[in-house]
Amino acid sequence: MDIIHDTKAHLTAEEIIVHAQNRMPGVNKSTIYRTLELLEETGCVFKSKLDDRFIYHHAEEGHHHHLVCRFCGNTIECDEDLVSCLQRALVDTYGFQADFKHMVIHGVCRDCREKV
Numbered sequence: 001m002d003i004i005h006d007t008k009a010h011l012t013a014e015e016i017i018v019h020a021q022n023r024m025p026g027v028n029k030s031t032i033y034r035t036l037e038l039l040e041e042t043g044c045v046f047k048s049k050l051d052d053r054f055i056y057h058h059a060e061e062g063h064h065h066h067l068v069c070r071f072c073g074n075t076i077e078c079d080e081d082l083v084s085c086l087q088r089a090l091v092d093t094y095g096f097q098a099d100f101k102h103m104v105i106h107g108v109c110r111d112c113r114e115k116v
Helices: 002-006 013-023 029-041 081-094 110-115
Strands: 045-050 053-058 064-069 075-079 104-107
Touching: 002 013, 002 053, 013 029, 013 053, 029 045, 029 053, 045 064, 045 104, 075 081
Parallel strands: 064 104
Antiparallel strands: 045 053, 064 075
């Protein structure tokens, strides 16, 4: 938990394993994976799929989302307020309560759109 909390970036499980093994040589990878699962289930961390990997961040960072350009790979953090309208519309229209804790939305950034 300290590794995720102290690191200001989103980390993959593999990066967390490296940090943990540096702090506690001999710690088993499976223990770290089980701990990450538990931390996610209890709401202490958020896990999101980014391309072909999962990333983790501390829940204290709050809900935010990532806009990822499929051309250049640039990632832009998107504020929760922008998706709250969609969340309300889903409840109003379908009675569906969406769980938007940490989304990754793929598309094309402004710079890449202007190049085309």
